[in-house]
Amino acid sequence: MTIDGQQKQAAEGSILRELAPQGSVVARVNGTLVDLSAAVDTGLDGAAVEFLPPGSQEALHVLRHSAAHVMAQAVLRLFPDARYAIGPPVEDQFYYDFDLPRTLAVDDLESIEREMAAIASEDQPFVREEVPKERAISLFTDFDQRYKREILTGTDEQGQVKVGETATLYHNPPRFTDLCLGPHVPSTSWVKHVKLLRVSGAYWRGDESRPQLQRIYGTAWPTEGELKDYLDRLEEAEKRDHRRLGRELDLFSSPPEVGPGMYLWHPKGGLLRKLVEDFSRDEHLARGYDIVATPHTGRAVLWETSGHLEKFAENMFPVMQAEEGEYYLKPMNCPFHILIYASRTRSYRDLPLRYSELGTVYRHERSGTLQGLLRVRGMTQDDAHIFCRRDQLLDEIITVMDMTVDFYKVFGFSEPVVHLSTNPGKAIGTPQMWEEATDVLRQALEKSPFEYEVAEGEGAFYGPKIDFHFRDAVGRLRQCTTIQVDFALPERFGIEYVGADNSPHRPIMIHRALYGSVERFLGVLIEHTAGALPPWLSPVHVRVLPLKDEVNDAAEGIAGRLRDAGLRVEVDRATESLGYKIRRATLEKLPWMLIVGPREAQSGTVSVRYRGGAERKGVALEEFAHEAATAVASRAVEAGVPSGG
DSSP states (O other): OOOOEEOOOOTTTTTTHSSSSTOOOOOOEETEEOOOOOOOGGTTOOOOEEOOOTHHHHHHHHHHHHHHHHHHHHHHHHHHTTEOOOOOOEETEEEEEOOSEEEEEHHHHHHHHHHHHHHHHTTOOOOEHHHHHHHHHHHHHHHHOOHHHHHSSSSSSOOOOOOOOOOEEEETTTTEEEEEOOOOOOGGOOOOOEEEEEEEEEGGGOTTOEEEEEEEEEEESHHHHHHHHHHHHHHHHTTHHHHHHHHHOOOEEETTOOTOOOOOHHHHHHHHHHHHHHHHHHHHHHHOOOOOOOOOOEHHHHHHTTTTHTTTTTSSSSOOEEEEEEEESSOOOOHHHHHTTTTSOOBBGGGOEEEEEEEEEEEEOOGGGGGTTTSSSSEEEEEEEEEOOOHHHHHHHHHHOOOOOOOOTTTOOOOOEEEEEEEOOOOOOHHHHHHHHHHHHHHHHHHSSEEEEEEETTTTTTOOEEEEEEEEESEEEEEEEEEEEEEEEHHHHHHEEOOOSSSEEEEEEEESSSSOOOHHHHHHHHHHTOOOOOGGOOSSSSEHHHHHGGGGHHHHHHHHHHHHOOOOOOEOOSSSSSHHHHHHHHHHTHHHHHHHOHHHHHHTTEEEEEEEESSEEEEEEEHHHHHHHHHTTTTOOSSSTTOOO
């Protein structure tokens, strides 16, 4: 076998742990992660084996998965009647869902942490066992663990199990057993540096008609230092929470009368949205897109044809009745764009056609999944659909990827993390369509400079997709752009173009949204910048702060000259002290403050205070106006102090 790139011999029956370098957490054998307790057998004779250290992403994933098991065991020690459901790792964290006899309090998390520390000190091994599924069902029935039994049977009751079906269990002797595919760290002693973070509600299997469970979130790291660094990042992220900043900066609100997941945009927030939307429209027009607009509702027949009522109904708002029949709020814009395409005969010479719309859509997201602007029920997508020939498809995908990089660079995001998301199972279209669509996305990625990972089963129901993620200022990965290839909807709607051979041909559709949704993007941007938006997006560029009432008129004159230069300016004529005015403007994260006293009023200069705290005195007004207008026009990420200033 090949071990970490070197050819080595290993006796049959050897344990991978015996071959692993010190500190290894898990092994990758022929691309598949396995426990270090796995034995070398004849099947591994020609295998490529790689041992992964604690800091690798795969090892961190395994560590957090193991931490979820340790947490479940700790909860059962404290609450013997608890029922445990699922406990996966997620980015930087893990969670487990529990059915508990009472609601947990903050003190309970501390008790669970102490019990987890005790379990870690016991150095319990993670022991893998494959058993007949009937035995696993019987075991979890004896344990009175109905959620595990349902996972195994697919129902609340005993299901029909085929002879020969197996289940994988992990035991932590002497008392804890879980249903799990693994792999895991060698023993609980690896799960030392853990912090439980919060508790939230979660419906079993995401179904509001099913029991509501308590979801405990935690994080686990290989060292105490890494744990502390992560908790510091979480603290910083809390300061950047867009929901808090949205209130403080007076951008938006979500009153209970409007309903969860729906937002009102206040004047400053409305201006911010306009600037972001105008940028999108201008970029699309410059790159050969046509602007279209579509209604907010459509008849049921439209959503039946598109497959939404079959595959997406759980995310759609209930039907509305009208004299012509049933209507639905649109969850997506794509069927309307197809109808625009179908409104006239198309030639192969017309293609590609690129339709762009800032279209508001509505999705019945479960209340427990809503998360400020990051997950809403009413959202405006910068949606576009490209109708093209097969010979144009690859180039169009590559062009959209290039546009994505250019687009996000303007907002200070770079180095995307790219995923290829494949068939989710619940899909329309033929296997051949999915295979061809996935293959062309893979070809585009292979021609690009991006490394990518395959996200199995994460595609849309009508086609596979490329997902672009960007890291924000505190290192969180944010999903942004999606690019989807769709052979199925053109087929379902029967759209065509006349080819060079004068025969009808089926176009291919590319669905793509660069922001994803305006709401989500702005939530990400606000947190990325901590509310200190790039000057060109700041609702107010400059606030003029007169020192005394007698210079108010001079301050208004300065503001007028700056407005003539294209800047958005306010004058703070309040009677408070200068220090109070500066503090207020600082909390509002304005790019520039201009302080005007009798000396400045007489000399025609200003004292400039920058958002970062730097100051320049005696600056000619025209010089500052040029500096600020240039920063805004160039879409600079920050209002920097000129060199030598």
